[in-house]
Amino acid sequence: xxxxxxxxxxxxxxxxxxxxxxxxxxxxxxxxxxxxxxxxxxxxxxxxxxxxxxxxxxxxxxxxxxxxxxxxxxxxxxxxxxxxxxxxxxxxxxxxxxxxxxxxxxxxxxxxxxxxxxxxxxxxxxxxxxxxxxxxxxxxxxxxxxxxxxxxxxxxxxxxxxxxxxxxxxxxxxxxxxxxxxxxxxxxxxxxxxxxxxxxxxxxxxxxxxxxxxxxxxxxxxxxxxxxxxxxxxxxxxxxxxxxxxxxxxxxxxxxxxxxxxxxxxxxxxxxxxxxxxxxxxxxxxxxxxxxxxxxxxxxx
Amino acid sequence: xxxxxxxxxxxxxxxxxxxxxxxxxxxxxxxxxxxxxxxxxxxxxxxxxxxxxxxxxxxxxxxxxxxxxxxxxxxxxxxxxxxxxxxxxxxxxxxxxxxxxxxxxxxxxxxxxxxxxxxxxxxxxxxxxxxxxxxxxxxxx
Numbered sequence: 406x407x408x409x410x411x412x413x414x415x416x417x418x419x420x421x422x423x424x425x426x427x428x429x430x431x432x433x434x435x436x437x438x439x440x441x442x443x444x445x446x447x448x449x450x451x452x453x454x455x456x457x458x459x460x461x462x463x464x465x466x467x468x469x470x471x472x473x474x475x476x477x478x479x480x481x482x483x484x485x486x487x488x489x490x491x492x493x494x495x496x497x498x499x500x501x502x503x504x505x506x507x508x509x510x511x512x513x514x515x516x517x518x519x520x521x522x523x524x525x526x527x528x529x530x531x532x533x534x535x536x537x538x539x540x541x542x543x544x545x546x547x548x549x550x551x552x553x554x555x556x557x558x559x560x561x562x563x564x565x566x567x568x569x570x571x572x573x574x575x576x577x578x579x580x581x582x583x584x585x586x587x588x589x590x591x592x593x594x595x596x597x598x599x600x601x602x603x604x605x606x607x608x609x610x611x612x613x614x615x616x617x618x619x620x621x622x623x624x625x626x627x628x629x630x631x632x633x634x635x636x637x638x639x640x641x642x643x644x645x646x647x648x649x650x651x652x653x654x655x656x657x658x659x660x661x662x663x664x665x666x667x668x669x670x671x672x673x674x675x676x677x678x679x680x681x682x683x684x685x686x687x688x689x690x691x692x693x694x695x696x697x698x699x700x701x702x703x704x705x706x
Numbered sequence: 707x708x709x710x711x712x713x714x715x716x717x718x719x720x721x722x723x724x725x726x727x728x729x730x731x732x733x734x735x736x737x738x739x740x741x742x743x744x745x746x747x748x749x750x751x752x753x754x755x756x757x758x759x760x761x762x763x764x765x766x767x768x769x770x771x772x773x774x775x776x777x778x779x780x781x782x783x784x785x786x787x788x789x790x791x792x793x794x795x796x797x798x799x800x801x802x803x804x805x806x807x808x809x810x811x812x813x814x815x816x817x818x819x820x821x822x823x824x825x826x827x828x829x830x831x832x833x834x835x836x837x838x839x840x841x842x843x844x845x846x847x
Contacts, residue, residue: 488751491753501737505737509736509740522744523740523743525744525745529750531750547745636738638734642733642734642737
């Protein structure tokens with residue numbers, strides 16, 4: 406469909422067009438938007454991290470600062486990161502993974518140098534001036550969050566129940582070889598006995614995992630400053646054998662990371678069918694939740 | 707704080723060792739954090755949060771477990787034949803009640819049920835329930 410309207414009028418009048426059509430460059434439309442990865446205090450930490458960082462679409466990461474706060478930003482194509490463009494990207498697992506890993510890599514690199522607040526994926530502004538005004542508007546809130554998180558990192562702890570591992574690790578049986586010849590049972594009955602044993606193993610594994618998860622919470626409480634429960638992971642991306650029954654994040658002081666790690670990984674030792682996985686240190690994603698503001702009047706690129 | 711995190715941690719246990727640069731962190735853990743956590747502020751370009759929630763479920767990215775999603779009242783996949791064996795054809799909207807969107811009969815039905823519920827509550831003098839509670843039409847039948 407060809408429209409004879411010019412410039413902004415054409416944009417306003419044209420129906421939603423699928424991406425990929427050659428959009429006419431309008432004078433008023435910025436060719437790129439500013440994607441924000443993280444926010445920290447202005448200073449050497451972030452300034453030195455930036456020169457070596459590559460962001461989305463191989464863009465160079467730069468800083469945008471206001472009122473003593475610095476945002477890590479890179480330019481992204483405005484069309485690909487418009488509302489429609491972003492939705493299309495996030496619907497595609499390959500592209501979603503690319504964006505998520507890049508976002509995470511930038512946050513991670515900044516976090517190794519100084520305390521930062523990671524942004525949620527896909528926080529995009531029209532330009533750096535808008536990023537700076539956001540920093541000014543929310544400065545007090547970011548400042549308080551940064552102070553709270555100073556000197557801490559996030560560690561993830563997942564507890565898995567894995568009945569199959571328990572079954573492969575048979576309970577201490579009688580050591581005199583094969584079981585004494587019990588009165589022979591019919592095949593059907595033998596089958597039922599096996600099934601019962603399997604169910605029992607399963608129940609035991611889940612019960613044991615639940616107990617370990619409780620211990621994890623107790624031990625962690627003494628070492629961590631804060632705790633957030635995540636949803637257990639399931640689905641095709643859930644890595645690892647067994648079922649994830651507890652998935653938590655802890656805010657741990659930097660000087661206790663190793664101690665925390667050691668104290669928790671041993672809790673599943675010698676418990677058949679239960680596995681503990683500690684991940685991190687992460688930037689404090691789970692503890693950087695700012696109160697959402699009602700979206701201002703929607704501004705579109 | 708200028709010292710690096712690298713070297714502060716012993717080797718990680720489990721199948722997804724922490725690579726220091728996060729490059730080897732498992733995708734589920736990363737998605738869980740970047741989609742679901744972090745600072746949520748209104749950018750100029752917005753994808754609303756619900757879309758992200760739905761997206762994660764739609765892709766079965768385990769960012770939301772199904773139980774949790776149900777708590778949040780998101781259960782459309784149960785009616786999506788491609789996602790669930792329990793899916794049923796969409797409810798018939800009574801004649802004379804054309805759906806407002808035509809795209810989401812469930813939402814329309816929900817609206818309708820909420821309105822009826824409000825009327826009934828008013829009739830028997832019960833205080834209004836919170837708006838966050840969705841009415842499941844299964845329970846209504």
